[in-house]
Structure formats: structure tokens, C-alpha cells
Amino acid sequence: MxxxxxxxxxxxxxxxxxxxxxxxxxxxxxxxxxxxxxxxxxxxxxxxxxxxxxxxxxxxxxxxxxxxxxxxxxxxxxxxxxxxxxxxxxxxxxxxxxxxxxxxxxxxxxxxxxxxxxxxxxxxxxxxxxxxxxxxxxxxxxxxxxxxxxxxxxxxxxxxxxxxxxxxxxxxxxxxxxxxxxxxxxxxxxxxxxxxxxxxxxxxxxxxxxxxxxxxxxxxxxxxxxxxxxxTPAELRHRADGRRVVEIEAYGVPDTAVAALRDLPGVRETALEERGALQLLTVQSDAHVDVQGDVLRELAGIRLGRVNSREPTLEDAYVAIVNAS
Missing domain, CATH: 3.40.50.300 (P-loop containing nucleotide triphosphate hydrolases)
Incomplete structure (x- = not known):
């Protein structure tokens, strides 16, 4: 054929x-x-x-x-x-x-x-x-x-x-x-x-x-x-263009806290991944808005580990695409 x-x-x-x-x-x-x-x-x-x-x-x-x-x-x-x-x-x-x-x-x-x-x-x-x-x-x-x-x-x-x-x-x-x-x-x-x-x-x-x-x-x-x-992977990555990502290691983040983060000014997406006892919280925001301080205030009283700010990846674009569906 x-x-x-x-x-x-x-x-x-x-x-x-x-x-x-x-x-x-x-x-x-x-x-x-x-x-x-x-x-x-x-x-x-x-x-x-x-x-x-x-x-x-x-x-x-x-x-x-x-x-x-x-x-x-x-x-x-x-x-x-x-x-x-x-x-x-x-x-x-x-x-x-x-x-x-x-x-x-x-x-x-x-x-x-x-x-x-x-x-x-x-x-x-x-x-x-x-x-x-x-x-x-x-x-x-x-x-x-x-x-x-x-x-x-x-x-x-x-x-x-x-x-x-x-x-x-x-x-x-x-x-x-x-x-x-x-x-x-x-x-x-x-x-x-x-x-x-x-x-x-x-x-x-x-x-x-x-x-x-x-x-x-x-x-x-x-x-x-x-x-x-x-x-292509590069084309899909563009779905997260103009964003910044804050990654936070945490222990015992309740769903209510994740929902509250979504309502913060400038926040576009949130995702929580369970890694055994550890949780990895990912917050995507508009690149021109520094949301890290607001996010950490919202998580006050929750045990946190490493906090990292980085450029978006294909995974961040994927989260944005799936959440928009």
C-alpha cells in the first residue's frame, strides 16, 4: 500500500x-x-x-x-x-x-x-x-x-x-x-x-x-x-511559555491548601505528586509575577523541604494541557 x-x-x-x-x-x-x-x-x-x-x-x-x-x-x-x-x-x-x-x-x-x-x-x-x-x-x-x-x-x-x-x-x-x-x-x-x-x-x-x-x-x-x-516536544513546551515554576518539597499538604494556591494572583496551575512520605508541589505562575512568597505564606505550618524556582519543562506544559481539558 x-x-x-x-x-x-x-x-x-x-x-x-x-x-x-x-x-x-x-x-x-x-x-x-x-x-x-x-x-x-x-x-x-x-x-x-x-x-x-x-x-x-x-x-x-x-x-x-x-x-x-x-x-x-x-x-x-x-x-x-x-x-x-x-x-x-x-x-x-x-x-x-x-x-x-x-x-x-x-x-x-x-x-x-x-x-x-x-x-x-x-x-x-x-x-x-x-x-x-x-x-x-x-x-x-x-x-x-x-x-x-x-x-x-x-x-x-x-x-x-x-x-x-x-x-x-x-x-x-x-x-x-x-x-x-x-x-x-x-x-x-x-x-x-x-x-x-x-x-x-x-x-x-x-x-x-x-x-x-x-x-x-x-x-x-x-x-x-x-x-x-x-x-513536537519543543512545540508542546511552548504551552508553558511565559511561565515560571516553583517546586516545593513538603510533608502532609492537604488538598484544601492546594486548592487555595490555585486562587492566588498570578498562579496558573498547581500539581501535587506523592513520592513516598515526601510530596512534590509544583506551582506554575505568570513569569512576571513572583508568587513564591505568597505560596510559602499559604503553606505556613506545613513541614517543607527544598524550594526551587526554575524554567518550565515539557512536564509543566503537559500539566497545563491536561488541566485545560
Whole structure:
């Protein structure tokens, strides 16, 4: 097929029927995806970002044939995901975060041999293909060890190798770094960047802004079932232009205090992230308004740690986009 796009979606919607209530159950319709339009070029590394429940995974599952759209169309390399399901599946790989989908008692090598058979990789090609993939994901020398002895990062790299066995033209990576330590996450990012450089089209969903910023050619932010912003990381960063950011480490900030901060003059966005016992409070303000003094007065009586003022990042722009949805 001659399309320049590896992935095309037009007006993609997905409605779920759910039951709520126990004594008097009611049927409700939940619109998870509300009309997504998307094009991803061949060989592009494209990021799909959004909070939990925003419609990310539902969108991915419609694109990779695991869910049928309620309405709208989607094509992979020109093949319709509903009408040409078999053709689409031959051309895609799907890797999800977490530990499922591998056989712990088998070695990494035996896992790949098993899945190569399952995916119909010709017997004469299997040995060379598996060796190539072990090299690509950095598991050469560890492939004969049982998978239950692998770290989270090693398991995730084996997942990627498994998803690439049949040489897919499009690879879906659904939060591959979830639960992986920072060193392993860096190795994963190197692996993913290598895939895109070799011509594979990659659609990546992630919660980690630094990962998206480093890897992606373009990013779409989805919230409330719709695409809220789309562009290069640099273009999205412009959403936070003209702002300053104050970061405060704190312990025991109540929701009422966060709400009060939003009402301060010059404050545009607030976000509170839990990091174990520590909380990281981020306050975005107009660049010409110094809000730090007002913010600290509002937090009087709360135990605080480091206070830092800085330029906005892609993550700050993402918070602004999601809060505006």
C-alpha cells in the first residue's frame, strides 16, 4: 500500500456499556474515546501521553485490533483494522508494561523460540533472528538463564524482543518503563531509540515526560477521550511559555491548601505528586509575577523541604494541557 502514513485514525470512538449499583443495577454508557484523529508517518517515533482513564490504552487497543471501534476508522499501513484484521496483525507488534506474557521457568532463549514458532517465523530464520534481537535488546550472554531470575528491566527488554520477532512494521509500546528502575529505564530508552532508527514505526505510551521528551519525534496529549494537543516536544513546551515554576518539597499538604494556591494572583496551575512520605508541589505562575512568597505564606505550618524556582519543562506544559481539558 502506498500511504506515507503507518497509522491513520479518523473520528475514532469507543463506548462501553457498564452496570452500576448492586441493589438496583443501572446500565450506563461510558464514552472512553470521543473522536480521535491521528496520523503517524512511517518510521516515526510517536508518543501518546495522558493521565489514567484518558483513553490512551483504549485508543491503542483499537489501533492494534484488540477492540473494535464504536465508530470511526483506523488503518495500519493502509489496511483497515476492522476489515483487514489479519493483514494488520501480520504488520504490528504489541508490547505492554508489567510482567505478564513470559514463561518464567523457561530461559530467555526458549521464550523467544516458543514465540517465534507461535508467530510463524520460518524455522530457517529463527536462529539468526533471535540472535539479532538478543543483541538489539542487550541480553546476549544472559539468554540461557531462566526468566524468573531476570530483573524488571531485563524482562521488559525481552518483551520488546518478543514483539519484534516477526519483523513488524509498526510496534506499539504501552508504558514499557512502568516499574523499571532508572538505570534499566535508560537502557530501555536506548533500545527504543534504536528501533526507530532502524525504520520501525513506534507508537509509545508513557507516564514519564523525560522519556517522551528524549525519544519522540511528535507527541499527542489525550485527556477526556480527545486529543488536546499535538506537536513536537519543543512545540508542546511552548504551552508553558511565559511561565515560571516553583517546586516545593513538603510533608502532609492537604488538598484544601492546594486548592487555595490555585486562587492566588498570578498562579496558573498547581500539581501535587506523592513520592513516598515526601510530596512534590509544583506551582506554575505568570513569569512576571513572583508568587513564591505568597505560596510559602499559604503553606505556613506545613513541614517543607527544598524550594526551587526554575524554567518550565515539557512536564509543566503537559500539566497545563491536561488541566485545560
Amino acid at each position: 502506498g500511504s506515507e502514513y503507518a497509522i491513520e485514525a479518523e473520528g475514532l470512538r469507543r463506548v462501553y456499556r457498564t452496570r452500576t449499583g448492586w441493589l438496583r443495577p443501572r446500565r450506563e454508557m461510558v464514552e472512553a474515546v470521543r473522536g480521535v484523529d491521528l496520523t503517524v508517518r512511517r518510521g516515526e517515533l510517536f508518543g501518546l501521553l495522558g493521565p489514567n482513564g484518558a483513553g490512551k490504552t483504549t485508543t491503542i487497543k483499537m489501533l492494534n485490533t484488540l477492540l473494535i471501534p464504536t465508530s470511526g476508522t483506523a488503518r495500519i499501513n493502509g489496511f483497515d483494522v476492522v476489515r483487514d484484521t489479519r493483514e494488520v496483525r501480520r504488520r504490528i507488534g504489541y508490547v505492554f508494561g508489567g510482567d505478564r506474557g513470559l514463561y518464567d521457568r523457561l530461559s530467555g532463549l526458549d521464550n523467544l523460540r516458543y514465540f517465534a514458532e507461535l508467530y510463524g517465523v520460518p524455522a530457517r530464520d529463527q536462529k539468526r533472528r533471535i540472535a539479532e534481537l538478543l543483541e538489539l535488546v542487550g541480553l546476549t550472554g544472559r539468554e540461557r538463564e531462566p526468566v524468573d531470575g531476570y530483573s524488571r528491566g531485563m524482562r521488559q527488554r525481552l518483551h520488546i524482543a518478543r514483539g519484534l520477532l516477526h519483523r513488524p512494521e509498526v510496534l506499539f509500546l504501552d508504558e514499557p518503563s512502568i516499574g523499571v528502575d532508572p538505570v534499566a529505564a535508560r537502557e530501555l530508552r536506548q533500545t527504543v531509540a534504536g528501533l526507530a532508527a532502524s525504520g520501525t514505526t513506534v507508537l509509545l505510551t508513557t507516564h514519564y515526560m523525560a522519556e517522551a521528551d528524549e525519544l519522540c519525534d511528535r507527541i499527542a496529549v489525550i485527556a477526556d477521550g480527545r486529543i488536546q494537543a499535538l506537536g
